[in-house]
Amino acid sequence: MNYIELKLTVNPEFADIFMAELGEIGFETFTEESYGLNAYVTEDLFSEEAVDEIMERYLAMTPISYSYSTLEKKNWNEEWEKSYEPISVNGLVRVRASFHEPDDQHRFDIVINPKMSFGTGHHETTSMVLGIQGSQLADEHQGKKVLDVGCGTGILAIMAAKLGASYVSAFDIEEWAAENSRENVELNHCEGVVVRQGTIDDEPADLYDIVLANINRNILMRDIPKYVTFMLPKAYLVVSGFYEHDIADIEQVANEAGLKKTFFDTKNNWASVVFERE
Incomplete structure (x- = not known):
């Protein structure tokens, strides 16, 4: 099934709002750009009328322009292969595509062929979580069980396995993401990683x-609060995907759920936070 790409030019301060609004009408994946936001939805869930209704509600608050295009699976692969360069995270892990040669100067080598899932490690949030896994929580993975919520390409689950996790459960609401994660797990020869399509609400206890x-x-x-029900005492929750100014709100919810902040990192206004269950 093809995807519809919505290219939205808007003040970046409204990006979170539009992600939330568009998420309510079926959009699954978002990338923040200098001009605003790109959002993606499967053709069967796309409603131009629903998008227009959202935009009309915010036109009085900020200038908005937007356009649509159809993104085919085969064309997406061609596009990212043209521009996808390997990245290094803290000199510890290198993320590359299968057509790049490995580099033995890094302790960890992760191969990601992303398709539609946007989890290549290039975004600040992904690279920060990889860095946290490989530094602050490196020893905590060894022989432990890890849950990857909204796994995308499976990159964080793969990192957990390479750090010695005994079992990793990963899921994503998007069918293509779950499929892509399984392919990437196989590419990286990771055992003990189970990937499924679904949400936290149907995650096995x-x-x-x-x-x-x-x-x-x-x-x-x-x-x-739902994540906490899957955490052992003294377990860690690593969250990212939000701005630095959102840390206080995230921390309040986490505190009320019985978590305490132990570490945070920021990069280009994006944030990642580590919480521990008390």
């Missing part, structure tokens, strides 16, 4: 040592 959630502010604000 279990307890984990680490929960990873690189999603967005609104989902985190809603679902952090």
Whole structure:
């Protein structure tokens, strides 16, 4: 099935608001750009009338322009292969595509062929979580169980496995993301990683040592209390996908759910925070 790309030119301060609004009408994946926002939805869920209604409500608050295009799976692969360069995170892990040669100067080598899932490590939130996994929580993965919420390409689940996790459960609401994660897990020869399509609401009951959630502010604000039900005492929750100015709101929800902040990182106004269950 094809995807519809909505290219939205708007004040970046409104990006979170539009992600939340568009998420309510079926849009699943978002990338923030210098001009505003790109949002993606499957053709079967796309409603131009629903998008127009959202835009009309905000026209009095900020200038808005937007356009649509159809994004085919095969064309997406061609596009990212043209511009996808490997990245290095803290000199510890290198993320590359399968057509790049490995580099033995890094301790960890992760191969990601992303398709529609936008989890290549290039975005600040993904690279920060990878850095936290490989530094602050490196020893905490060894022989432990990890839950990856909204896994995208599976990059964080793969990192957890490479750090020695005994079992990783990963899921994403998007069918293509779950499919892509499975392919990338196989590319990286990771055992003990189980990927499924779904949400936190249908995640099988279990307890984990680490929960990873690189999603967005609104989902985190809603679902952090649910994540806690999957956490062992002294377990860690790593969250990202929001701005630095959102840390206080995220922390309040986490505190009310029995978590305390132990570490945070910021990069280009994006933030990642580590919480521990008390």
